Amino acid sequence: MNRIRKSDQVVVLVGRDRGKQGKVIEVQPDKDQALVEGINMVKRHTRRSQQNQQGGIVAQPAPMYLTKLALWCPRCGRGVRVGFSTLQDGSKVRTCRKCHETLG
Template structure:
């Protein structure tokens, strides 16, 4: 009996690199940080100073010291919400079509969210 493998579905991520977000669930709930990386195929994001893990590294030519290093690990994008700096609240994102194109809008205060790229 064969098992069909399900292909990973690219998830629509509601945050972009450079956005300020707040973690809403999990061990780091309530922490705020900037999005450093987004992985749409995996549905995960890396946030500055959130979900810190320790990596044990062997000495190598590029890293002769080796040792234990702390770095940010990805967390599920569903566990974060965009943080609006205008109204200082976590918010959902809506899209508004203008003559300049699509812009992201804060659902709470209606302010256009800056494009970080």
Template sequence: MSKVKNQKSKVKTKKIKKGDEVIVLLGKDKGKKGKIEAVFTKENKIVVAGVNQYKRHMKRKSEKQPSEIITLTKPLPISNVSVICPKCHLPTRVGLKKEKDKTIRICKKCQQEI
């Protein structure tokens, strides 16, 4: 019997970069906007500032340090967000265009460089 490995799709995301402004399309934070803080290409996930936050209760580690509740941000799947074009200010898909020896990201709605 041959074993089939469970393979996830590994997308090389040139289309989404750190610092892009995005809007959340699905989930509990649907409609919220924020900037991308981190991109995890192997997991197909991103971290957006102020979105998908949860609270974690931390036990005290010593008698001097009190217990506390901290707020953390979880990564979101890339498919649940859409990039907002800085020129037309609309959620859009990102296309790639080759000019000479460079690859440029373009907005699919207004055809301008992102």
């Protein structure tokens, strides 16, 4: 089970976007990277095409290493380390290591 998954709210721990929050758009487990909404934005010059009538400069997120991200804990109000626990029915959940809140 992954520490960080699609649609998670995460916080950036290091780099240019340190402290910023965003939602995970996509996780690339084979590369240990994730795309996060509004984080690590890069400008790409695109050519005018059928799909993109306007062309020009488009800002889009570039992949971030998962190690640079922390899962957001609503109870702690910060990015936290994730632990795992097994429920009585055998399903695994992620928990906040700090306050032990279940994070799904």
